[in-house]
Amino acid sequence: MISLICAGGKFLPSGAIDPGKIEIFTRQRANFSNVNVIEVEEDVPFIMEAARKARGEYLLFLLGPARFMEGFERIFSDAMERPYPVLVFSDHMEGGTPRRLYDYRGDITERFPMGYVLGVKKSVLLELGLRPEFKRAYLYDFRLRLEERGGKIIRLREPLYEVPLSGGSGGLLASFSYLNYPPELEREVEKAFKDMLKRRGAFLSGGIRKVIDGDGEVPISVIIPVRNRARFIGKALDSLMRQTFVDFEVVITDTGSTDGTKEIIAEYAEKDRRIRPIFVEGGTLAEALNLCVRYSRGRYVAQLDSDDEYTPDALEVAFGAMEKHPEAALGVSYYEVIDEEGGLIEELGVVRHLEFDRNNILRTEGAGALRIWRRSVLLKLGLFDERNFPDFGEDYDMVLKAxxxxxxxxxxxxxxxxxxxxxxxxITTEEERKINLKTLARKAAMERRKLINRAGLIARGLPAS
Incomplete structure (x- = not known):
């Protein structure tokens, strides 16, 4: 028998529900023989009470109303029947359209998409439990702890249920949903995440090193990698021409544009000697960035994407901040989102990344922009990783290292x-690839942090284990 626990609120599942094989636990009263009502308001006590009372060996958490397909209970049960703990999720239908999820490759964030139904053995849930201090992040914390017990996260590639169309937006800022978390949810998620880092030996609490600065022929080098941005490269360069701080150079690497971008760059360079173009045939984004850094002459290196813009005081403010903080490897500002014509998209607001700290950065998508680096730090860290992050995630990986x-x-x-x-x-990078590349960067960072902490213990004469 399978026990369905309606974890997300007062609702009932529908579809292929056989009362002889399935029992339901909910907080909504219903006149069905297979429905058990537990009138407990908070999720964790409700779920744990349901698990204790469940007759089924297998549990399914329902996170929203779902209509189940024929045979779902057999497929879920087979997947949960492993000699090790597992958490099982499946593809599903959404508003009549197949919703293909992604194989789990160790994403440590709370945002990995797992759908609306999660399966786990009753014995596993009762052994690990749900931490009562969490009101909303309890399943995220459970997933992290299950992995630490040798558990696996398993995706079933067959749609096993259907939910209404969510209306959620994809693409731009979809993975930045945490920016709109209520404060109490952000606190919970951060606690679950940082507790995990501490358990795994990857939480950093010290070890800040002094920056060894280098000299520069100019204060700032603005670096721009570009390919086929004829529509926007002029706007990016115009924003530099309007800067209140004027003592800078612009190093642009064009990796083989065919749409007139090279001609636009050459025209700007002829008018302003601060612009130093590099034209190469082919190359990845990371290779173009590294070429820019190697050719740059500034004490500081500021990144500007070829389709974005600086505010008029950007370099003045950024330079002043770095001069006031000689201990900092880089400075990061807030940013706003604009449309194709440069108009402010007000509903997206100002992106501040106030959740940033050197540990929480491992679960977020970035630190923000503008980013201004000490050139000496970029060189010391070996520049951007061309092998693992050729065209996406290279900047996030570098921030993690710094x-x-x-x-x-x-x-x-x-x-x-x-x-x-x-x-x-x-927009153009597939969501699954973005998730996997960020996961790769986070995994590498976790291993580096463990080594940092072990080295710190050894230096203090303590056992590294």
Whole structure:
């Protein structure tokens, strides 16, 4: 028998529900023989009480109303019958359309999409339990702890239930949903995440190193990698020409544009000697960034994407912040989102990333923009990873490396304008690939942090285990 626990509220499942094989636990009264009502308001006590009373060996958490397909109970049960703990999720239908999820590859964030139905053995749930201090992040915390017990997260590729169309947006900022969390939810998720880091030996609490700065022929080098951005590269360069801080150079690497971008760059470079173009045939984004850094002459290196813009005071404010904080490896500001014509998209608001700290950055999608680096730090860290992150995630990976041993200064001003358009890499890169690349960066960072902490214990004469 399978026991369905309606974890998300007062609702009932529908579809292929055989009362002889399935029992339901809910907080909504219903006149059905297979429905058990437990009138407990908070989720964790309700779920644990339902699990204790369940007759089924297998439990399904329902996180919303679902209509189940024929045979779902057999497929879920077979998947949960393993010699090790498992948490099982499946593809499903959404508003009549197949919703294909992704194989789980170790994503440690709370945002990995797992649908609306999760399966686990009753014995596993009763052994691990749900932590009562969590009101909403209890299943995220449970998943992290289950993995630490040698558990596996298993995706079933067959749609086993249907839910109404969610109306959720994809693409731009979809993975940044945490920016709109209520404060209490953010606190819970952060606690679950940081508790996990501490259990796994990857939580950083010290070890900030002094930055060894280098000299520069100019204060700032703005670096721009570009390919086929004829529509926007002029706007990016115009935003630089309007800067209140004028002592900078612009290093642009074009990796083989065929749409007139090279000609636009050459025209700007002829008018302003601060612009230093590099034209190469082919190359990845990470290779273009690294070429820019190697050719740059600035003490600081500021990143600007070829379809974005700076505010007029961006370099002045960023330079001042870095000068006031000689201990910082990089500075990061707020940004706003604009449309293709440069108009502010007000409903998206200002992106501040106030959740940032050197541990929480491992579960978020980034630290923000504008990013201004000490060139010496980029060189010390080996520049952007061309092998693992050729065209996506290279900047996130570099931020993770930098904050492991250095400070990051937050610049509490909007200095950057991120342009939303159909050709943006955040739109064109497949969601599964983005998740997997960020997961790769986080896994590597976790291992580095464990080594940092072990080295710190050894230095203090304590056992590294």
């Amino acid at each position: 904050v492991e041993s250095h400070d990051l200064v937050r610049i509490h001003r909007v200095l950057y304008r991120y342009r939303k358009h159909g050709g943006s890499s955040d």
